[in-house]
Amino acid sequence: MKVIIANTDKEIQDAFTIRTRVFVDEQQVPEEEEIDKFESTSTHFVLYDHNTPVGAGRFRILDGIGKVERICVIKDYRGKGAGFHIMEAIHDYAKSKVQSLKLNAQTQAIPFYEKLGYTVDSEEFLDAGIPHKTMIKAL
Numbered sequence: 001m002k003v004i005i006a007n008t009d010k011e012i013q014d015a016f017t018i019r020t021r022v023f024v025d026e027q028q029v030p031e032e033e034e035i036d037k038f039e040s041t042s043t044h045f046v047l048y049d050h051n052t053p054v055g056a057g058r059f060r061i062l063d064g065i066g067k068v069e070r071i072c073v074i075k076d077y078r079g080k081g082a083g084f085h086i087m088e089a090i091h092d093y094a095k096s097k098v099q100s101l102k103l104n105a106q107t108q109a110i111p112f113y114e115k116l117g118y119t120v121d122s123e124e125f126l127d128a129g130i131p132h133k134t135m136i137k138a139l
Helices: 009-026 082-094 107-115
Strands: 002-005 043-049 052-062 065-073 100-106 125-127 130-138
Touching: 002 082, 009 043, 009 052, 009 065, 043 082, 052 082, 065 082, 100 107, 107 130
Parallel strands: 065 100
Antiparallel strands: 002 043, 043 052, 052 065, 100 130, 125 130
16 A cells, blocks of 8 residues: 555546545435635645555644644545555655644544644544544654
């Protein structure tokens, strides 16, 4: 498996396809909330198994802090290190740009992010009807 920074229209579309499959189709997030106004100012990451996109995520800088967003992996690849590969690529990319990261984790994913060194930094809140908590990490 290999994570790339999406540079072509096809690679960005691959990221959107994975995000739509996971968030819109599986989790019933409205598409207009999933694909938002920050797409053009974000750096998109896509995880490929050979030539097949299986995971995605995005990164942007907000008030000097790196914001990790839209981390997702298709069902057949979950629990096999795919999410770790995406996060590792984002961390490597972010190190030269920011000193800390934050993300809004679905509460069921908090243990995954804790293994990566993130700590919970908020009370629970709803985003697209799904419980989340903000998490932070120093680089």
